[in-house]
Amino acid sequence: MSLRITVIGTGYLGATHAACMAELGFEVLGLDTDPKKVEQLSAGVLPFHEPGLPDLLRKHTSTGRLRFTSSYEEAGAWGDVHFIAVGTPQKAGDHAADMTYVDNATVSLAKSITKDALIVGKSTVPVGTARRLQELVNSVKTDSLNVELMWNPEFLREGYAVRDTLTPDRLVVGGGSADAVATLRQVYASALSTDTPFITTDLETAELVKVAANAFLATKISFINAFAEVTEHVGGDIRVLADAIGLDQRIGRRFLNAGVGFGGGCLPKDIRALQARVSELGLDRTMRFLSEVDEINLRRRERVVHLATELLGELDGRTITVLGVAFKPNSDDVRDSPALDVAAQLYSAGAEVSIYDPEAMNNARSRFPRLKYAESLEAALQGSHLTILLTEWQEFSALEPQDLEPLVESKAIIDGRNVLNPDTWTDRGWRFESLGRRSVPALATSNSLS
Ligand SMILES: NC(=O)c1ccc[n+]([C@@H]2O[C@H](COP(=O)([O-])OP(=O)(O)OC[C@H]3O[C@@H](n4cnc5c(N)ncnc54)[C@H](O)[C@@H]3O)[C@@H](O)[C@H]2O)c1
Structure with a gap:
């Protein structure tokens, strides 16, 4: 049977x-x-x-x-x-x-x-x-x-x-x-x-396989994002760096995309739970590196807010369009979403934040009802002083500057996922920022790394 x-x-x-x-x-x-x-x-x-x-x-x-x-x-x-x-x-x-x-x-x-x-x-x-x-x-x-x-x-x-x-x-x-x-x-x-x-x-190995896999993936993302902090400071292109090291088969290119970092219902809580569990077992130092992995990841969100402040001078009273709030494309999951966290931080700093996501609007709205949820991509972009791409949905990755120009107030964009071609945008007079690829003069101090 x-x-x-x-x-x-x-x-x-x-x-x-x-x-x-x-x-x-x-x-x-x-x-x-x-x-x-x-x-x-x-x-x-x-x-x-x-x-x-x-x-x-x-x-x-x-x-x-x-x-x-x-x-x-x-x-x-x-x-x-x-x-x-x-x-x-x-x-x-x-x-x-x-x-x-x-x-x-x-x-x-x-x-x-x-x-x-x-x-x-x-x-x-x-x-x-x-x-x-x-x-x-x-x-x-x-x-x-x-x-x-x-x-x-x-x-x-x-x-x-x-x-x-x-x-x-x-x-x-x-x-x-x-x-x-x-x-x-x-x-x-x-x-x-x-x-x-x-x-x-055995039972223990089976349990550990899962958290080891997630800890490894999170570490890989934060590893490349740590190098993005360096290229932002000294100049350089994190994507080229990732391509070059990724060609080494021992390293591999996947999960080496610098950007606003990982989120969702698994990776963040799993690396934290692993640290908590090994500490309970008396192995305090063993997984300590994962707190660095977590911190590097969270710093990427601050970096986007910092770039937005640089581009706009101040955030108070400015209209910012956030493209994507799901923690990754093809999902409506906003649990620990870097995109939604950045949107909330911008709002707290006084910006008027207009959000559009193909699938995650309802989930985002129930978490942060005070943000503005636009009915369409076009409505989200209307009158915007700054556009920030934070979830790499295909429809956002395919955007061309000409699509946005009739709608936005200012030609300024941050690519938080490194999916747009900077030249395409800067050639048309856009101020373009991304993570790990410096296109404007270096920040004056080393504080951005702290
Ligand atoms: N979401 C993923 O991609 C994914 C992938 C691999 C592993 N996991 C793991 O799977 C587990 C579930 O994750 P999820 O994302 O599906 O969570 P979820 O929050 O979407 O679903 C959990 C469900 O369990 C139900 N529930 C809670 N207590 C219950 C009970 N006593 N009896 C019956 N139902 C109960 C809740 O109502 C909810 O519908 C987690 O441990 C997660 O880490 C998730």
Whole structure:
């Protein structure tokens, strides 16, 4: 008989996983404690932007192969394999991950399970969590049942989530008996049929693989951004530098794009949670470099505000257009978005900020209702003293100065993602600034590096 799959927590990760499991032919039940989300997903409506996912959701909810519920009793009685995909956000006022959602979900599920089952964690968690959760499960589950717990971290990228879930570049599975591993092989049979690497390991390694991957990616971005601080100071072009070092195959060019830095619901909180966890373990110095990675990243946002002040003389009373507030293109996610943070900083400094983003307007508005949200790109640019590109949506990367000139008040632009060609803009009389490519005379002091 085909395995019945539940997915506990149906946010970005869980909704994607649930729909993709249905696409692979499984019967799937998604569970979320947010009744509005359950209602929307049940109606085939995706509450966030993810290319390709609305089609899968509609297709499989309409046949009944994919269903959603808020009932742990229903999930526990029905499922054979339960994926845990609830959030692990940063705790308020602390770098550590808030584990209440994972703990609550696991306990609620384990108490409700009425047949032998496998619990598979997918959320990104501090090392040691899975072993602790297995003990929790053992303490609340029905004694006669065999309920195993494994960890199977998720590497999907928002914007490519469907592709990454259906055809992952690797699968990592921690813990579990031989039978449990065989069950997960059955779940992932489609990917395994194309020789996707299937790495089986212990619980701790599986947990650490995920945070190590994110720590590495964050470090790579901050590494190039640290060099951008230098080229801004001494002259030079960070893009050429990145191309040149990226040709060394040991380094590689990807994730070496200097700009306003990383954000989103994963990288920032994951590097902070990792530092917090290793400190708890008594390894205070081990991940200290990640606080530098974090600081370099946050300084890039200040740099954009600094450039805006330089270009405008002062921010108070000036109209600034911000293009993009999603933390990256092809997503409506504004969690820890560098773009939205810069927009808020400009607003706090007195500027009138007019925002346009193809998908992230509603999410941004609910976080910062006082910023101005334009109805269109043209409306956002109208009367602007300065345009700042902060999320590299294709429609922004393709902009030409001629598109903006009839609308803006002043020909001044900051390319916060290094996607525009400076010559194209300066040739038409624009004042053009970017990160890591100095086009105006050097700043007078070395304070900009401090
Ligand atoms: N978003 C990504 O691209 C991505 C990629 C890889 C890993 N992850 C990890 O996956 C996890 C989830 O991330 P996300 O972005 O999907 O978060 P999210 O906030 O979008 O979704 C979490 C969902 O869990 C639900 N939830 C909370 N407590 C619950 C409970 N007790 N029972 C049932 N549902 C509950 C929430 O209502 C919400 O819908 C995190 O650990 C994250 O680090 C995310």
